Amino acid sequence: MKARDLSVLLAVILIIVMLVVPLPGWLLSILILMNISLALMVILVSMNTIEPLQFSIFPSLLLLLTLFRLGLNVSTTRSILSEGDAGGVVETFGTFVIGDNPLVGFVVFTILIIIQFLVITKGSERVSEVAARFTLDAMPGKQMSIDADLNAGMINEQQAKERREKIEHEADFYGAMDGASKFVKGDAIAGIIIVLINIVFGLIIGVMQKGMSFNEAITTYMQLTVGDGLVSQIPALLISTATGIVVTRVASEGNLGSDVTKQLFRFPKLLYIASGSIFLLGFTPINFFLTTMIASLLLLGGYFLSRPVVESSVDRDLEEEQVESDQMKAKENVIDLLSMDPIEFEFGYALIPLADTTQGGDLLDRVVMIRRQLAIELGLVIPVVRIRDNIQLNPNEYRLKIRGNEVAKGELLLDHFLAMSPGIEDDDMEGIITTEKAFGLPAKWISEEVKDEAELSGYTIVDPASVVSTHITEVIKGHAHLLLGRQETKQLIDHLKESYPILVDEVTPEPLSIGDVQKVLAKLLRENISIRNLPVIFETLADFGKMTNDTDLLTEYARQALAAQITKQYTHDDNVLKVITIASEVEQLVSEHVQQTEHGSYLALDPESQQKIIQSIQSQVEQVSIQEEIPIILCSPTIRMYVKQLLDRFLPNIVVLSYNELEANLEVQSVGVVNVA
Incomplete structure (x- = not known):
């Protein structure tokens, strides 16, 4: 254990000892001076912090210092009442304040206690309470602001994480300060009670037990009581003041001293007005010489403060002009122009209220929810969406770009x-x-006056923000495979390696590279298959990666391993799947025209046969769509990927499954057959 840590533990133990064991006067004097020194250090640190979190230990420190001060009060009270002596420091303070008149000294001490309790302590307590409440109330807004900056691309994930942690620490700090201020209040009340105990019981002990006269007893114990009260209340006053400074401190670029001088004397010419006002007071019965001297000091202060401000202002203007000139002459950094946002959402000026939170827009919050939703559904971390207005678009127009290309x-x-x-x-x-752009459904834009009528007629009513949010969600889903590059794949692999290190080591870098893994995952995403279950996918790649590096085949093996997930994705609660099957002669025709090469396999079917198969599938799909069923093609595992490749050019949204991708307990019903007859 470090010496500093050990010293704090020993100090706490010493405080406990002070409450029980009597201490000699010389030791009490040392501890009293240490208490005053610590209070001075606390108030100086609080004045030199730029923001409250730089002194985050203050609530705990406040508790320890309060306990230390109360321990000293107990020890000095014991010494005063039992021995009539509490050390040279207490006696010196009492003699200095009381002087020759105990009553006047006691009145001065009483005023000090009233100031300490009613002004400083009560004010600090109230400020701490209000600061804690407002800090907690402001947390949701600050979190939303961070999410908005993150989605707008103004900050990255690390900066957002740091800001969130700072907000949490601020809430914890002000909450702790609210509780710690109660200790300060309790300490002030305890100080007043201890003073009364010392006086009352000191008189009783002095007169009845020690045989002193009343005047002698009141002089002795009043002096010791006032001295004891001063040595405890002065540090308490400093700590209370430090509490008020910390909780009222607003984050700035300087400490309290620099801020006060900078802001108080920001307008030096106002000192001339103050100087003239003080000078006019000299024509009243107030001392003319005194007012003239103070007015002269204010006049000189205003004059000297004005000169450097003007000069620095001129220098600053010249410096800014020089910087602007240098920037104009500097060569353009072309590298910065090459960066491209993965996802960009642009809109015309009439749609600015969608993203403007001051006008009630919540598009930024919706984008945050979209990214979280897609992360759960697809298993892919969607990049930050850059949102901005574009005056080149029509006022009510918006567009979505992925990798710089317009996709919607x-x-x-x-x-x-x-x-x-x-x-x-x-x-x-x-x-x-x-x-409707997301699903291509016919719709109407209606005014608010006919909204109720439309709802009664069975129309589904959607507000503009929900319309664009749904469109963004579906477009990103359909283009998720374009957002998964090697860098994103490496991040997914690193995340998986934290829980499955052996599994990852068995797959990459041998026998499969990150590029091979990326191709498999992208092919799954392209057919709307979630890659969230990465352990199962990597188990499959570990099993078959040593036999082949054909990413098309590896994708088919991965799909078969995800049979439970795929079955659940396309079936309803009745555990029935209605599909369009492919006739055996069509499957044989496709199998016979698969060409194997060293770079993989592909379907080499003549155009006439292709046209017949596509027309047959299209006819069956139209019949299924009339029955309001999702058209799904079911075929054997050996030709599934070739059928999908054939349909991608003509019917890209048709789902193609193989028998091996369905669970055994699933009931399959054929609602059509594809043939070429």
Whole structure:
């Protein structure tokens, strides 16, 4: 244990000893001087801190110093009442204040106690209480502001984490200060009670036990009581003042001394007005010489303070002009222009209220929730979405870019609601005909006046913020495979390695590179398969990675390992899956035209056969869609990826599954068959 840590423990033990064991006068004098020194150090540190968290130990320190001071009070009270002596420091303080008149000295001491209790202590307690309450109330807003800055790209994840920790520490600090201020108040009350005990019982002991006269007893014990009260109340006053300074301190670039002088004398010319006012007071019965001297000092202060301010202002202007000139002459840093945000959301000026929190916009909060939702659904950490306005767009237009390429766009009417039809169009419903962008459904923009009528007619009503949030969510889902690069894959692997180090070491860097793993994960995401269950995927890669490095085959093996997840994704509560199957002759036709090369395999089917298969699938899909079922193609594992490759060019949204990707207890119902007859 370090010496400093040991010294604090010994100090606490000494405080406990003081409460029980009588101490000699010379030792009490040393401890009293130490108490005053510690109080001076605390108030000096509190004045030189820039923000309260720089003195975060203050609540605990306040408790220890209060306990130390109370221990001294107990020891000095014991010495005063038992021996009539509490050391040279107490006697000196008492003699200095009381002088020749005990009554006047006691009155002065009483005033000091009143100031300490009613002004400093009560004020510090109230400020601590209010600061704690307002700090806790402001926490949600500060957290939202951090999330907004993070989503806007103004800060990174590490900076956001540091800011959140600072907010938590501030809340803890002000909460602790609120409780610690109660110790200061209790200490002040205890000091008043101890003073009364010393006087009353000192007179009783002096007169009745020691045979002193009343005047002698009151002089002796009044002097010791006032001295004891001073040596305890002066440190208490300093600590109470430090408490008030800490809880009222606002974060700035300097300490209290520099801030006071800088801000109090910010307008030196005002000293001229103060000087003139004091000088005019000299024409009253007040001493003319005294007022003239003070007015002269204020006049000189205003004159000398004005000169450096003007000069520094000129120098600062020249410096700023020089910096601007240097920046204009400096060569442009072209490297900075090459950076590109993974996801960008741009909107016209009419849609600014969506993102402006002062106008009630909550788009930034919705984007935060979208990123969290997709992280859970897809198992992928979505990059920060850069949100900004673009005057080149139409006022009500927005667009979404991924890796610098526009992938979606749309228009919003902020003063309208989007009404989606229940299936039967109401031609009498007033509105602007449009298409819902996320799922391509027919819809209308309606005004608030016809909102209730639309709801009664069965329309689904959605506000503009929800419309754009849904669109953003679906677009990012559909392009998640583009957001997963090697760097993001490395982060996922590092996270998995914390829990499964042996599994990761068996897969990468041998037999599979990070690029191979990235391709497998991207292929899964491209078909809307979540990669959140990374341990199962890596178990599969560990088993089959040594046999082949064909990422297409490895993806098929991974899909089969995720059979339970895929089954749950496409089935309902009745555990029934309705599918479109592929006729055996079609499966044989596809299998016969698979070409194997050293770079992998591909489907080399003639155009006429391709056209027949696609037309047959399209016909079956249309029939299933009429029944309001999700069209799913089911085929054998050997041709699944080739059928998907064939459909990607013509019907990219069709789900293609193999028998091995479904659980054995699932009931499969065929609602159509693909053939080429």
